Amino acid sequence: MTTQAIGTSRGGIDAGIAVRAYLAVTGIVLLLMMLFGFTMRLAQAQWINIEPNTFYMILTMHGSGMVGITGLSGAAVMWYFVRRHVPVSTGVFVANLVFFLVGALLILGSGFIGGFAGAWTFLYPLPEHSGGLWSANAAAFYMLGLLVIGVGFLLLHLDVLRGIISVYGGLGAGLGAKQAFGLAPEKDGPPPAVAAATMASISNIVGIVIGAVVLVLMLVTLYVPSFTFNTLLAKNLIYYFGHTFINVTIYMAVIAVYEILPMHTHRAWKTNRAFYLAWVLSTLMVLTVYPHHLLMDFAMPTWMLIAGQIISWVSGLPVLLVTAFGALTNVYRSGIKWSVAAGLVFIGVAGWAIGVIPAIADGTVIVNSVMHNTQWVPGHFHTYLLLGMVAMMLGFMAYIGGGRAPSRLGPAGLWTFLIGGAIFVLAFLAGGAASVPRRYAVHLPGWLPYDRVGVIGAGLVVIGTSLLVTRFFLALRSPMSGDGIR
Amino acid sequence: MRRIARYKLLLAACVAWACLWLPPLRSMLESDMTLHMTVQLPLLTAIGVMLAMVLRPHEPCWFADADWLGIPGVLLAIFTTSLWMLPRMLDLALGNVSIDLLKFASLPLLAGLPLGLSWPRVPALGRAFLWANLISMLATMGGLYLGAPQRLCAYYRLDQQSAAGTALVAIAIVLGLAWFIVLFIGAPSPAKPRSADKSRINERFGWGASHTFPRS
């Protein structure tokens, strides 16, 4: 399709500045949230002492902040690359950042001022039964913050879909549905960025609409106690929203792989029938797999749990496989000249692939009932989120603003991040295998070795990320590099 | 629209309005909470939209000017419809004919009419956002009625209330699916669009007429 030369927008905000603003916010918030995580690991290792209530508040802030910032940076990746193919509005893109910042302030206020510690999963009716730890207003600020952020993302995804429809005619065409089922020639299919953006936007819109339902319901029950709500249904809705939102961050970030690797290998990313089929299937599965978060809820209908188990075994696989194979074939014997950006997105694909293995284990009912409340779970999701999604996103950050930075900073940051990340997630996984529970503020002496190794890993991750983020900020000072943004 | 067609539409709107008000239909639709909320209230709003189609050529200039991007008009419609979604207002309308009359006047004139006049001025993205919001708010209302352990309306039984909740959730799901299917299939030939096609696609995207979103 048409690769439009979309220049600096008319009269409005420059798209390049907007993407850099997204990444600048991402760098700061990501580091802050990593420091929260580091603090929790330090407290569990008993190297510092913090109140359990504070620990749970930090846990809540770390969870919501990380989900939010991966969503935001994923959106930046998606928007930046999809606008090479379809017309999208910079105004809406910037509006999303503003909504995000307002929502983030509300959420930080709910935690650090209001003491809200109901976890980012805000399971009903916990926010309204705090046992005096936080007020109804604090819970309301938290949920309002999520709603505001949701409004921004809803607008952004709707605008991306509007752009895709205006060029490709429909969402089916944007996804390459005809190509997937062999009804149209592969060469007429949409570029990878468009297919991924279509899938991500459809999924996130569905998730956000459902999330808005449960958030408004909970806000009403918070202030009008005569209204109540089925707790299991609420949990279903919350996990539908949460599962979809966090998964979509990966599907948005993976666009960086499709776009950045080919620039280094000088080979186009191959979009064949399997590629489109994978994205079609993943769309369906991301929207139906959420019951694997409720495998411990015996009150759930059995068929949903079984479906959740089966779908979760295969849900991540299609896109992961075409991406991993695609990345390998793209790189293999290409004479690639590695850069920090290419290295990071490649690590991202590997981290995602490896992280899916323990995830599949946890998606199995009999394993889940033993492992789900252990550190196995933060172990697996940190593998594909930190070493997968965040690595891809840092690769994008390096690509956007790496050209003029001191040359040593990038590789040093990359290796520290990689080694630290590996130690950090292995400490979680090993702790989980040894039945160390997750989300505990106070740990038993027998668990401390895992925690202390985890602290070392977390510390290295913070250092590595700081180096990469510093590199990005240093590059901001120089005039914008010719990285193709305009 | 041609003059004759306009008169026919006006006539149809007025006949529908009168029929809905006359006792057999009115008492039937108001005897059940589901019918009241999902048939009578939307029909009354639709009458207002019909009136808007008739009156559009006579729309006062100042309103067309001041109704920037359709925001004030849509907002008025949102206020009016939310008012009649309150359980207390349903009770008042059932217990008091003059309040019911107010409902019969305000839904067409203060919800349907401004909505119909403003909708074409709302940008495609705004319309899509309103659709998404409508779907989520219908499901939320439905969820509240389904979950409430006691009766919220004095004039309706608990079983009617939960049936109304189910109906609202079902409508939300059907609207969502229908919207998705329309967008998924999209234009019949997914080809390089000419500029004329673009507005048609924008039309489908927001489910309404004309206007493309001004790109910044």
Place this chain on the structure above:
Amino acid sequence: MKRGFIPLLGLVLLIGVSALARATDGFQAVTSDGARQLSVARHPRSIPDVRLIDQNGHSFSLADYRGKTLLVDFIYTRCPTLCGVLGNDFHRVLAAMPNKQLDLLSVSFDPANDDHEALKLYGDRFGATAPRWRIAVAADRRGLDALLRTFGVVVIPDGIGGFVHDGFIYVVDQHGRFANIIEPNASAQMIEAAMRPAKP
């Protein structure tokens, strides 16, 4: 942005917010029950002087209760559910406060079926004796309607031959004013608190 947008927007916001505020008594009540609770607490309502006939066939007037606190509930004797709960509640009130300046009145809203035989049977089930606890019907339809209207009680057919109605207990103070509403299943303390004399 066009001319006149801000004034029009402001006008719409003003009308919309004030209409919603009015319809919810300042964003405090979304149901008729909630609105009635607020209204009665702010402005106790004088009750009409209706003539009723009790389970012994004696005629009496609501004005006879002046100077005493009166708890009123609305029942029908064929009721399989809620009226039994209400009867038990009244029984508990009598047991908890035997010497209070307090009378009880259960008004049937089903005069077609509730003759004084039926009223007496209902009263006997919960140990009600007139005049302390009267089970009564209004002497005429107008009186019943006036009572239902004053207390804001809505009775609708339940579709299986009976009625759907509320389970509140209504408090009439010594000055003959409808002054408070007690939620179903209230504890004795809550009932006692609700009966405390309001401002004259």
